[in-house]
Amino acid sequence: MKRLDIFVIILLFLPFKTFCQMESQTLKMKTKIFLDFVDAINTSDVDKLYSLMTNDHIFIDSHDNKATGRDNLKQAWIGYFAMFPDYKIEINQMIEKDSLVCAFGYASGTYKNLKTADNSNYWRVPAAWTAIINDNLVKQWQVYVDNIIVMDIVKRNQ
Template identity: 35%
Template sequence: MKAKRNSPVEVVRLFNDCISRRDAEGLSELLTEDHVFIDSAGHAVSGKNACVDAWRGFFDAFPDYYNVIERMETKHNLVAVAGHSVCSDIRLHGPALWKAIVVDDRLAEWHVFDDTEENRRRLALES
């Protein structure tokens, strides 16, 4: 019997739950080997191990950080996400957009965007 597959939206929800719990091992299980994380400034970290290490450092630096997902739009394996981040560090607190690419139940890319009209159009998240 074939194992039940998660939808791309469910993979994003699981990923976000791991961020909220600061669960680096859980994140590791959800990432492809060639996973790429891209921050809102366009800086990228490539490779599952490097990304998990980066998340561990992030969790240590910002222990109260979490994301609130308010809306998701999907097109095939791309999930565009609108919401906001909560953190005592004001630089990380506020509205945000994310783009996820899901391949075979794993997250291949997580891209953070500033919440601007242009980025909402780019991600098809216009209000």
């Protein structure tokens, strides 16, 4: 009888464990896609970014402005990398829930790579990002950052 009880318990928990492993693998895949997107940003690889976006990709900036469509966003990224060729995202922490991946860290860059002795065109600010991952592609990318420093640098150089 005790052997049967143990066998039943094993059978009951085996599917749950398998489900949890599958769920964990799915979550890891979403984090990987997010990190691939960040890597494409950090290397200014517009073609890789394009390949990771859904056709109806949505970008939302820190002022809640929205741009849609991966063709439009490809051009937007080309423009942004022209403005900040060394733009980088540093991630310190990530959270994942269902199709949502969130990251926290810093964004940095140098305006048009205009290096100065006092480094006045360089900025590094705390930031957060969220992405909605659907079918192994980034459907939505949103950034949360106080970019007043960045805007001041841009204005000063115009």
